[in-house]
Amino acid sequence: MSNPHRKTLRALGALPVSSPKRADRPRVGLVLAGGGARGAYEAGVLRYLCEDLLRETGVRPWIDVVCGTSVGALNACFVAATADILDQASSFLWQRWLDLRADELIRIRPLEVLRFARSMLGGAPLPVAVDASGLRRGGVIDTSALERFVLESVPWTRLGRVVAAEALHAVSVSATHVTSGKTVVFVDTAGELPPWSRDPYVRATRTRITPWHALASAAIPVLFPPLAIDGEWYVDGGLRQNTPLSPALRLGADRVLVVSLRYRHPGINPETPVPVSSVPSPFFLAGKALNALLIDRVDYDLDRLRQMNAIVDAGTAVSGPDFLARVNEQLPHHGQLRRVREMLVRPSVDLGAVASDYARSEGFARTSTLSAAVFRRLAERDPSDDSDLLSYLLFDGGFSRILLELGRADARARRDELAAFFAAV
Numbered sequence: 001m002s003n004p005h006r007k008t009l010r011a012l013g014a015l016p017v018s019s020p021k022r023a024d025r026p027r028v029g030l031v032l033a034g035g036g037a038r039g040a041y042e043a044g045v046l047r048y049l050c051e052d053l054l055r056e057t058g059v060r061p062w063i064d065v066v067c068g069t070s071v072g073a074l075n076a077c078f079v080a081a082t083a084d085i086l087d088q089a090s091s092f093l094w095q096r097w098l099d100l101r102a103d104e105l106i107r108i109r110p111l112e113v114l115r116f117a118r119s120m121l122g123g124a125p126l127p128v129a130v131d132a133s134g135l136r137r138g139g140v141i142d143t144s145a146l147e148r149f150v151l152e153s154v155p156w157t158r159l160g161r162v163v164a165a166e167a168l169h170a171v172s173v174s175a176t177h178v179t180s181g182k183t184v185v186f187v188d189t190a191g192e193l194p195p196w197s198r199d200p201y202v203r204a205t206r207t208r209i210t211p212w213h214a215l216a217s218a219a220i221p222v223l224f225p226p227l228a229i230d231g232e233w234y235v236d237g238g239l240r241q242n243t244p245l246s247p248a249l250r251l252g253a254d255r256v257l258v259v260s261l262r263y264r265h266p267g268i269n270p271e272t273p274v275p276v277s278s279v280p281s282p283f284f285l286a287g288k289a290l291n292a293l294l295i296d297r298v299d300y301d302l303d304r305l306r307q308m309n310a311i312v313d314a315g316t317a318v319s320g321p322d323f324l325a326r327v328n329e330q331l332p333h334h335g336q337l338r339r340v341r342e343m344l345v346r347p348s349v350d351l352g353a354v355a356s357d358y359a360r361s362e363g364f365a366r367t368s369t370l371s372a373a374v375f376r377r378l379a380e381r382d383p384s385d386d387s388d389l390l391s392y393l394l395f396d397g398g399f400s401r402i403l404l405e406l407g408r409a410d411a412r413a414r415r416d417e418l419a420a421f422f423a424a425v
Contacts, residue, residue: 029253034070034238035261036392044407080171174237355391
């Protein structure tokens with residue numbers, strides 16, 4: 001059976017690349033966080049941003065730099081490949097998320113689970129093999145369908161043309177280098193790579209972004225096998241940089257729009273421990289381990305950015321409008337200090353709880369595979385225990401629809417702020 005979305009993707013790829021002048025506008029960076037199946041939320045935010053904002057406010061958004069990690073890398077690559085036609089293309093990404101089916105996309109491999117358990121007890125480690133096409137084999141979860149989803153969801157040939165035509169200044173994808181543990185930021189840009197962080201555990205490299213970079217960025221350890229690029233193994237970039245704000249700043253963004261996939265309850269102090277009524281289940285621990293591994297430092301990073309903006313504002317108020325120019329004269333080798341406007345969009349509800357409710361729904365109950373049965377079993381337990389793991393792995397169109405609509409609604413609730421953010425001056 002033919003896939004109608006392949007035809008749509010070819011149509012997108014065939015569209016000519018336009019490169020409008022951007023000299024009179026601030027450079028806007030879009031930062032997309034990681035979170036597995038939660039990534040549908042980002043596609044919902046993008047749909048509002050690219051289609052609805054202009055119609056409702058008269059303000060046309062633009063994106064110059066896009067940075068993503070894990071599932072955010074996939075969405076970031078789509079944005080990069082269609083940066084000049086996002087108003088025409090964002091509905092395609094929306095539909096791709098709707099087409100997902102848990103029984104087709106996530107297949108738990110019992111033999112590999114047993115091998116993993118054996119390796120944890122001192123047996124031989126899980127083998128990781130790569131066939132001639134570059135697709136991975138091995139690991140607890142069969143990722144072949146996920147790989148096809150990545151390959152078929154982005155007009156990859158167009159991405160290079162968009163960057164070369166400077167319709168987009170840069171796109172970056174972050175991954176974790178297995179051997180050294182370093183975060184490697186793969187950057188595709190027509191310009192030179194700017195000075196990067198002096199952090200010895202972060203390295204930037206200029207390259208042509210391909211599907212394999214996105215897949216490497218999304219390779220959650222243990223669940224998905226690592227992926228080799230130029231002979232080096234990589235796993236999920238969210239281990240050290242789940243919300244890649246720093247690359248956007250390094251690439252010259254004057255304004256950054258950050259989309260987080262982590263709900264933050266306004267009435268709960270994150271330092272206050274949440275009581276657990278019984279001994280934590282292995283699935284509870286797996287979900288919390290993913291949260292710990294794919295830690296979202298966006299609040300901390302944005303707080304640092306706001307503090308720097310406050311220093312710039314105070315210095316300008318005390319010393320005059322040439323304060324920044326004089327300071328930057330003394331910092332020739334440390335990058336240019338500047339004021340960066342920021343905005344954060346995050347879920348208004350707990351996506352873990354949404355995943356648990358969906359997995360227990362009648363609609364999902366009609367799905368009859370081993371993976372779906374495992375998801376339902378997780379959801380039937382205390383939802384507060386297992387919902388985090390579910391929300392990372394529930395690649396299903398029904399769950400995606402809820403997150404897509406939520407992302408679009410959350411963005412619409414910030415309509416006036418988004419319009420002000422994208423004001424030309």
